[in-house]
Every structure is written in structure tokens, then in C-alpha cells.
Amino acid sequence: MIIGKVIGNLVATQKHHAYENKKLLLVKPIDLQGNEEKETIIAVDTVDAGIGDRVLIMSEGNSTTEELKFERRQPVRTIVIAIIDDIHKRA
Numbered sequence: 335m336i337i338g339k340v341i342g343n344l345v346a347t348q349k350h351h352a353y354e355n356k357k358l359l360l361v362k363p364i365d366l367q368g369n370e371e372k373e374t375i376i377a378v379d380t381v382d383a384g385i386g387d388r389v390l391i392m393s394e395g396n397s398t399t400e401e402l403k404f405e406r407r408q409p410v411r412t413i414v415i416a417i418i419d420d421i422h423k424r425a
Contacts, residue, residue, distance in 0.1 A: 336375070336391040337418065338363045340383050344376055352408035359383060359414060361391060366423060377412040390416040 338361035346358070357379040363371040375391060380401060383389050392398065393412040401413055 335415075336363050336393060337366070337421075338375060338377075338389050338391050339368075339370065340385050340387045340389060340414075341374070342385060350408075352404065352410050353378070356410075357382075359389075361389060361414070363391075364388070366421060375412055377414045378410055379414045381414055381417055383414050383417050388418040388421075389414045390418055 340359050341362050342360040344358040344360055346353070359377050359379050361375045361377050363373060363375060365371070375393075377391050377393075378398075381389070391412060392401070392415045396407075398410050398413050399407050401415065404410075
């Protein structure tokens with residue numbers, strides 16, 4: 335799982351049917367201190383996250399298939415599964 339910050343939305347008028355009626359987000363992975371990494375991830379939103387939200391991302395095909403309730407595997411790998419309210423770590 336990956337912690338990230340939503341930095342934008344992705345709109346596509348032509349897409350694979352597995353993405354129909356799905357909100358796509360641009361997410362920047364971050365470390366526990368909130369520092370952004372260089373890469374950007376595209377993820378299907380399952381929790382109605384918005385720009386600026388810290389989120390938890392799952393990037394694994396089988397779990398994504400189950401979460402999105404597909405009958406068989408589809409070309410969707412990465413989904414947002416939670417909006418993070420706070421992070422507590424032990425010293």
C-alpha cells in the first residue's frame with residue numbers, strides 16, 4: 335500500500351469499459367513526513383477523495399478486481415481505498 339496526496343483529476347472521453355463511470359485521480363506518493371516523490375500515480379477513486387486529500391492507495395490486481403466487484407480480471411491495478419485523517423507513528 336502507498337500513502338499519497340491527490341493533486342488532480344484525469345478526464346478521458348475514450349477509455350476501456352472497465353473505467354466507465356469511474357473517477358480517476360492523479361496522486362503523488364508521499365513519505366511519512368509529507369515529502370512528495372517524483373512519480374505520479376493514476377488511481378480509480380472508490381472513496382470520493384478530492385484534491386489535497388491524503389489517501390491510501392492499493393496497487394494490486396486481484397484486490398482491485400474484488401473491490402470494484404468485477405466478475406473477471408480487468409486492466410485496473412491501482413485504486414484509492416481510504417482518505418487518511420491522521421497518521422500516528424511510534425518514536
